[in-house]
Amino acid sequence: MTRWDEPCCARRRDGQPCGAPAIPGGFVCRRHGGSAPNVKIAAGLRLRQEAEIQALIKWNQTRSFDDLCKVTEAQRAVADYQAKLQHLAKLRRLVKLQRLAAEQGAQDAPRD
Numbered sequence: 001m002t003r004w005d006e007p008c009c010a011r012r013r014d015g016q017p018c019g020a021p022a023i024p025g026g027f028v029c030r031r032h033g034g035s036a037p038n039v040k041i042a043a044g045l046r047l048r049q050e051a052e053i054q055a056l057i058k059w060n061q062t063r064s065f066d067d068l069c070k071v072t073e074a075q076r077a078v079a080d081y082q083a084k085l086q087h088l089a090k091l092r093r094l095v096k097l098q099r100l101a102a103e104q105g106a107q108d109a110p111r112d
């Protein structure tokens with residue numbers, strides 16, 4: 001099983017490695033981008049993908065109905081996080097478009 005206890009991969013201003021624990025499922029600590037929504041969701045997605053793989057391995061060994069149910073639950077959780085990432089990307093595009101439209105409006109407005 002993959003472990004997520006690697007330290008943050010960012011470097012401090014003096015060039016030394018940050019060394020703080022990375023967020024679960026992520027590669028950076030909270031101070032180095034780990035608290036950004038997209039980073040948090042991507043980390044959550046990695047954890048759920050890992051859980052899906054573990055559930056599949058377990059089901060492959062037991063072939064029990066309960067373990068098959070756990071596989072479908074894990075797959076649903078992965079799909080949920082993928083949808084969250086897509087939703088966030090869509091929101092970011094909208095904000096960018098609004099900003100561009102506002103800039104365009106400011107340029108077109110008559111000056112006096």
Ligand SMILES: [Zn+2]
Nearest residue numbers: 008018029032
């Ligand atoms: Zn860090």
